[in-house]
Amino acid sequence: MFNKIQRFIVADILKNRIVLAYTLLLAVLSWSVFSLEDDSHKGILTLLNIVLLTTPLVSIIFTTIYLYNSAEFIELLLSQPIRRRKIWNGLFFGLFFSLALAFFIGAGIPIVLFVPVQTALILVIMGTLITAVFVALGFLCAILSRDKARGIGVAILLWLFFSLLFDGLVLFLLFQFSDYPIEKAMVGVSALNPIDLARIFIILQLDVSAMLGYTGAIFKDFFGTVAGTGIGFALLCMWIIVPYLASLRMFVRKDL
């Protein structure tokens, strides 16, 4: 299933204390949310917010730090007869697989146990995709700057932007243009934020989209259809592929 480099990186990361702590944190949060809440819909909403805050944070920061700390290890691999592309791919799949596994063990298992099958499936898929998106963004941060502090700073800023600032900006725009019919434009704007995309997918699953008002109805009209779902998935995948390929391109040409 894995090539050699991937296998070694997965083995290395799975023993990492931060990943273990992350798994444990997700597990404690999910189990307590579902145990305290009788209504699994409310439980999902609570969990959704926790997951959409912690998963991107841990994925992007851990990836960036891990890449900086592996600089010498990457050098060692480069002096071996291996293609550069293969090293970068190995790192990506190694990091993605480990973090996705941590997510699945921590949050996935309670979700599967407590939540109806279809919703559980969407939740787990979205968690995995969000992990991949932020691992890919972490790769971009790590390759953009030689300086560790700056790279990690950029990673934190990206997370802050997508988790908090982006929503603030959207809200600001909503108020400013509230006299105009901007609901359709909101669908387009939401595509600019992978976390929002994931959130919309899950909320639409829960039949609470009525809470979102008229905009929610537009979202349901768009993302509720097969074509809309397809486009949403494609957009999320683009959020993985574009940053990763950009980082790969830079890595292949980098001096180490």
Added chain:
Amino acid sequence: MIEICHLSKKFGKLEVLNDVSLNCAPGQCIALIGPNGCGKTTLIKSILGMVIPTAGTIFFKDKNISRDFHYRHMIGYMPQKGRYPDNMTIGQVIEMIKDIRGNEEKLDEQLIEDFGLNEILDKRMRTLSGGTTQKVSASLAFLFNPEVLILDEPTAGLDPLAAEILKEKIIAENKKGRLIFITSHLLSELDDLVTHVVLMQEGEIKFHMPTSTLKDQTKTTSLAKAITYVLKNDHVQ
């Protein structure tokens, strides 16, 4: 065996290598010396394909190395400061590199034994001292019987006993006709190792000649004295 043709490398505006040409034959043990920042490590890394030159080409056995990676099967590299995944044990690191190289030919595990790494195979890399990490790097460089060895400051950080073991190994490999590059600032240590000297200054190669010729020309007996003489008088052809 390794032919470097008009190699230049710029990092931004800084010119690290300036039109370097060098031709190295098997059986040579080359000391690459020069002041800090003269481009030694950049030259080594260019040969390894880690640094991508701005201009010029490098041929390994008459094959251009750019965009190739197979030629690295024939190179053993010992970095100045090796670092490995923290959570892996010595044994795992060695296994991993063996796995990646995938050479089925017989391995040269002499250094692993001589350094006593066999007894501490299950120690994690994180817990190792700088010297022990160097021993791992050295063992890995020699493990696959490579035709070319590139050693960046090999004895720095090693205890005298280990340094002696490594030096003897280098001499033995050189006698087998291997091409060996060594960078070091400890000239006295290089004396009984190297057959050729390459002196670099400000990104250029000042000269590349057998040590005996250099000693004859400068009328000195040791490498250290010869180099000091050259740096002061600057007139060796």
